[in-house]
Amino acid sequence: MIKNSIKKNINNFLSLFNLRLTSSSNVNHLDLSNQNINPLTAQYMFGQKQMILNLDLSIGRTNRWFKMSSKSLDPSIFAISSALKKGLKSKNLAEEILITLKDEQSLTSLENMAELLNLKNDNYQNFTKYPWWATVYPWDNHTIDYKMKHFPYEVKKNRNHNGMNISSNDPFLIMKENSKNSLLSHSNQYAKLTDQIKKNGFKYGDEYNYVTAEILIKDNKFVWKPGVDGNHRVSVVSALDFKSIPVLVTKIIRLDEIEYWPNVKNGLFKKDEATKVFYSIFDAKPSKIYDNWIKKVIKI
Numbered sequence: 001m002i003k004n005s006i007k008k009n010i011n012n013f014l015s016l017f018n019l020r021l022t023s024s025s026n027v028n029h030l031d032l033s034n035q036n037i038n039p040l041t042a043q044y045m046f047g048q049k050q051m052i053l054n055l056d057l058s059i060g061r062t063n064r065w066f067k068m069s070s071k072s073l074d075p076s077i078f079a080i081s082s083a084l085k086k087g088l089k090s091k092n093l094a095e096e097i098l099i100t101l102k103d104e105q106s107l108t109s110l111e112n113m114a115e116l117l118n119l120k121n122d123n124y125q126n127f128t129k130y131p132w133w134a135t136v137y138p139w140d141n142h143t144i145d146y147k148m149k150h151f152p153y154e155v156k157k158n159r160n161h162n163g164m165n166i167s168s169n170d171p172f173l174i175m176k177e178n179s180k181n182s183l184l185s186h187s188n189q190y191a192k193l194t195d196q197i198k199k200n201g202f203k204y205g206d207e208y209n210y211v212t213a214e215i216l217i218k219d220n221k222f223v224w225k226p227g228v229d230g231n232h233r234v235s236v237v238s239a240l241d242f243k244s245i246p247v248l249v250t251k252i253i254r255l256d257e258i259e260y261w262p263n264v265k266n267g268l269f270k271k272d273e274a275t276k277v278f279y280s281i282f283d284a285k286p287s288k289i290y291d292n293w294i295k296k297v298i299k300i
Helices: 002-017 037-048 077-084 090-107 122-129 144-161 171-181 183-200 231-239 254-259 271-282 290-298
Strands: 020-023 030-034 052-056 213-217 221-226 246-256
Touching: 030 221, 037 052, 052 171, 077 090, 090 183, 090 290, 144 171, 171 246, 183 231, 213 254, 213 271, 221 271, 231 246, 246 254, 246 271, 254 271
Parallel strands: 030 052, 213 246
Antiparallel strands: 020 030, 052 246, 213 221
């Protein structure tokens, strides 16, 4: 009760500036989504508190490093957009999305971290020994060992939550089954979210969760990409031609601070490797594993 009273008093004060606090299970976020404010300015104004900002999709990058827009060649966005152009809904929408995702999967070969990060050549052999699903970024605060130990079980939990049962507890078998059979689950999830957002608009908060965002900065310019949560919703709102959405900023990555990035500091990435990954995302240059997919859809 005291906690609620304190929160009420804080929000009463913040309302003078057209701001409010929203809470999740373990942290308070400063909601600035109704402000036209640059993330860099916001960080100086409000310190390290996690902030909800309204960010343009035009400067967004998908987790495959494509630009965000209804015309994006990102496989998920392209699949949803193509299905929507046919006026499909619900089950029919999911079925059409699935056809496109299967087509993309047949054109994309992915085995290891080097391929995913586009670091597959004689100079970057260190990354070929890790499976693609153990990939970490230079600025991540967790290691490959941590991801190999925990990520498969997060995937299993997520797939089970979305109607796909994975019975194995072996991390490699979990990821193998996920790669082989998860497209139906993803397609259903995209269709469900599309119907919901078309009907109710884009919702966020404790009840709906948040789209998390990482902001990449160089030369006083920035772009953003989804963090851990919200990848499906980002694909849907892009396909629906949203111009901006509220996101929870969880990390700000400055190129000029590269030597302090955790996986550079620990020696996993050399500076030139980390720089290449950064620029690939910043400049929206997807990995070469998508070359065949891009060539095909450009001809459509």
